[in-house]
Amino acid sequence: MQTILVADDQDHLRLLVRSTLDDPQFKVLEAADGREALELARRSSPDLMILDWMMPEMSGVEVLAQLREDRETTAIPVIMLTAKAQKIDRNQALLLGIRAYLIKPFSPVELLDRVHKALRPIGTAD
Secondary structure, three states, X not given: OEEEEEEOOOHHHHHHHHHHOOOOOEEEEEEOOHHHHHHHHHHHOOOEEEXXXXXXXXXXXXXXXXXXXXXXXXXOOEEEEEXXXXXXXXXXXXXXXXXXXXXXXXXHHHHHHHHHHHHOOOOOXX
């Protein structure tokens, strides 16, 4: 079973993502703000994070930067799921090593596809 941490301050979005990932192969953890996401990531070492950019306490980019600075969490693959659609935002997240950048509103089918790809080891063919 693979653990996926979903961090978003909107309850309905966490519910949609959790419903999309409703599969026995996934255990879904949830965080409602950036600080909670960072603490939960450090405690649970998820196999993947789905991270919103705009959250209270800490932004998703701040969480991502902290994850990358910590030896224990630096390798956690991250999908950024956000309403921030500008190229500069996408580039900033890419520089921090995300695996995928999805813009809200999003397709659950596309999210599931990106999750499966992100959980594969780097360098594995599609």
